[in-house]
Amino acid sequence: MLSLKGEQIYLRALEPKDLDFLYQLENDTSIWEISGTLKPYSKKVLQLYLENAHRDIYDVKQLRLCICNKNDDCIGLIDLFDFDPKNRRAGIGIVITKTEDRNKGVGAEAISLLCNYAFSILDLHQLYANILEENKASIHLFEKLGFTKIGVKKEWVRTNSGFKNEIIFQKINSNVS
Numbered sequence: 001m002l003s004l005k006g007e008q009i010y011l012r013a014l015e016p017k018d019l020d021f022l023y024q025l026e027n028d029t030s031i032w033e034i035s036g037t038l039k040p041y042s043k044k045v046l047q048l049y050l051e052n053a054h055r056d057i058y059d060v061k062q063l064r065l066c067i068c069n070k071n072d073d074c075i076g077l078i079d080l081f082d083f084d085p086k087n088r089r090a091g092i093g094i095v096i097t098k099t100e101d102r103n104k105g106v107g108a109e110a111i112s113l114l115c116n117y118a119f120s121i122l123d124l125h126q127l128y129a130n131i132l133e134e135n136k137a138s139i140h141l142f143e144k145l146g147f148t149k150i151g152v153k154k155e156w157v158r159t160n161s162g163f164k165n166e167i168i169f170q171k172i173n174s175n176v177s
Contacts, residue, residue, distance in 0.1 A: 006109040007111035
C-alpha cells in the first residue's frame, strides 16, 4: 500500500487553515525568481485557490501538497505541475520555507514520496525538474534521488541581476512501459 507518510514528514492536501502559510510563501519575494511570480497575491485570491484545491489533477493539471512535520506544522510545499496524462509526465517542484528545516533529509523524503505516488498511482512514465544552475543544493538533492541532467536552458530566467541558466533534470520510471 502506498503511503504519503515518511519517517520525518508526511504529505497532505491543502486545507483552509493553510491560508496564512500560503499567503506568506506566495508573497516571499526571495522565491519569486524560481516560481515566476511577478506580483503579490491577495488573501482573497489565495482563498479562492484553496477553495478549488480539491479539483482533480486530470482537470487542473497540477497537484500541490503540504509537507508537514511530526508536529503537524506545514514546513513547505511540493507540486506536480504541467501534468500531461497522454505522455504520462509531469514537472515536480519543492520549497522548504525555513532554513532550519533544510539539509535534514526532509526534501529528499518529500520528493521520494511524491515520486512513488506519481509512478505507482498516477502511472507516470517520467518526472522532470527545472533548477537554476546556481542552486547547488537542489541539484545535489535531485541527482541523489536518481534524476539525470538532460539539458541546460541558457539565460532562461530573468532576474534583477541578469539572466540565469536553468538545468532540466528527468527521472524515468523504468517499471512502466
